[in-house]
Amino acid sequence: MAKEEKPKIKMAVYWGAACGGCCVSVLDVHEKLFDVVAAADLVFWPIALDIKYKDVEAMPDGDIDLTLYNGAVRNSENERLAKLLRQKSKILVAYGSCAHMGGIPGLANFSTREELFERIYDTTESTENPDNIRPQPEYKVPEGVLELPEFYNDVRTLNQVVDVDYYLPGCPPQTERLVEVFMAIVTGAELPSKGSVVGALDKSQCDECPREKSDKKLVKRFYRPFEIEDDGKTCFLEQGVICLGPATRGGCGVRCIEGNAPCRGCYGPPPDVPDPGAKMMSAIATMIDENDPEAIEKVIDTIDDPAGTFYRFSLPGSILRRKIT
Amino acid sequence: MSYEPTIVAFLCNWCSYTGADLAGTSRMKYASNVRIIRVMCSGRVDPTFVLSAFKEGADGVLICGCHPGDCHYHEGNYKCLRRYHLLQKYFQQMGLDKDRLRLEWISASEGRQFAELVDSYTETVKNLGPCKMKQVIETLT
Numbered sequence A: 001m002a003k004e005e006k007p008k009i010k011m012a013v014y015w016g017a018a019c020g021g022c023c024v025s026v027l028d029v030h031e032k033l034f035d036v037v038a039a040a041d042l043v044f045w046p047i048a049l050d051i052k053y054k055d056v057e058a059m060p061d062g063d064i065d066l067t068l069y070n071g072a073v074r075n076s077e078n079e080r081l082a083k084l085l086r087q088k089s090k091i092l093v094a095y096g097s098c099a100h101m102g103g104i105p106g107l108a109n110f111s112t113r114e115e116l117f118e119r120i121y122d123t124t125e126s127t128e129n130p131d132n133i134r135p136q137p138e139y140k141v142p143e144g145v146l147e148l149p150e151f152y153n154d155v156r157t158l159n160q161v162v163d164v165d166y167y168l169p170g171c172p173p174q175t176e177r178l179v180e181v182f183m184a185i186v187t188g189a190e191l192p193s194k195g196s197v198v199g200a201l202d203k204s205q206c207d208e209c210p211r212e213k214s215d216k217k218l219v220k221r222f223y224r225p226f227e228i229e230d231d232g233k234t235c236f237l238e239q240g241v242i243c244l245g246p247a248t249r250g251g252c253g254v255r256c257i258e259g260n261a262p263c264r265g266c267y268g269p270p271p272d273v274p275d276p277g278a279k280m281m282s283a284i285a286t287m288i289d290e291n292d293p294e295a296i297e298k299v300i301d302t303i304d305d306p307a308g309t310f311y312r313f314s315l316p317g318s319i320l321r322r323k324i325t
Numbered sequence B: 001m002s003y004e005p006t007i008v009a010f011l012c013n014w015c016s017y018t019g020a021d022l023a024g025t026s027r028m029k030y031a032s033n034v035r036i037i038r039v040m041c042s043g044r045v046d047p048t049f050v051l052s053a054f055k056e057g058a059d060g061v062l063i064c065g066c067h068p069g070d071c072h073y074h075e076g077n078y079k080c081l082r083r084y085h086l087l088q089k090y091f092q093q094m095g096l097d098k099d100r101l102r103l104e105w106i107s108a109s110e111g112r113q114f115a116e117l118v119d120s121y122t123e124t125v126k127n128l129g130p131c132k133m134k135q136v137i138e139t140l141t
């Protein structure tokens, strides 16, 4: 009897520069977890299991069938583990917005490492650091040398560091989508071509969105969500509230819009859109109901932080990738 | 200093490209720094084109279209104008000088104006110095 059972697949989950939400989204499979553990052995998962890096190093190359890497690459430890897990895994999935496009940690690409350190270790209202101590990659103590990962100047996406097989977008990805992808892998279903985005649609959020839209999206000013009373049914953009729907891939179940909040773009751009911010700038340009340069400037001035808004989840994965100094 | 800027120029087919052509057939001299790309309308210039130009090493991008009211497709140049202002705001947040992008209207008969524009914009970009974007992108760690 036991002989007829399918061999379990080996699976790993790792977090790079992440908030932990992606790992929790894996736990959110709830009772489906029994299906997962029936089909897979979790061989490495720092949030849940005490398996050390050296245990992973000892595995033969390609031994892990499936690795979900969540989080961006922002320090030397993230990079080392990305390379190690690539070597040890047959399928490496960039799981979640941060691994996919850089995510919220990727917004640090608007600053340099020095600017970040200055804020964190010097100027925040709660910092007390009279000796101006900064993290050092190495520190000598009587017992030996202590090491900390090196903090990089730039945040990178997973595919800017290693070869990636699939992308499963979202902040975090919808757990149902993960289960579908996981089941496809364990049942040996035919997998999409390498480099595909899985667990999401080819259509945009707008195609899925239940809000009423007309052809004439024209506005004289933009509003931040708190500055206007949402009528609950008209397209956010038509009400002058920035919604990243046109530049974002569907698949989340329009979950923010269902909660009466505009889309922030966590699923990344649809196919054939290389840069979500460029797409948003195009969409917004068609909406501004002015033709005079000064009047146009005035409308644009009502968009608070356009770069941070249009690239909220995607700065490192965008064409320009970071601010230059 | 031997720095010669590389400027990518997107010219609309109906007015500005014809204007540039006129400058050529009239044997006017202008700075050889521009690399001209013909597009059907200035409204065809997707912001992606502009960003890609900088990623590939451009020091400046020039967009030329028909004068307001003259666009062959009616509204394309207005759309371009709005994108231009958005892009400039984005540029400033990315540490790029907003003069690295320039939009001007050139009609089919304005060969002289085109030649002068190229010369003066080349001077502007020269004064800004080389754009670091490409090098920064290639050396991210």
Ligand code: SF4
Pocket (backbone or CB within 6 Å): A205, A206, A207, A209, A210, A211, A213, A234, A235, A236, A237, A238, A243, A244, A245, A246, A257, A262, A263
């Ligand atoms: S812009 Fe936003 S609110 Fe409007 S249709 Fe698209 S997803 Fe829906």
Ligand code: SF4
Pocket (backbone or CB within 6 Å): A170, A171, A205, A248, A249, A252, A253, A254, A255, A256, A257, A262, A263, A264, A265, A266, A267, A268
């Ligand atoms: S609506 Fe937009 S921001 Fe919200 S979960 Fe979906 S893709 Fe992400």
Ligand code: FES
Pocket (backbone or CB within 6 Å): B012, B013, B014, B015, B016, B040, B041, B042, B043, B064, B065, B066, B070, B071, B072, B073, B074, B076, B077
């Ligand atoms: S055709 Fe010249 S700007 Fe539209």
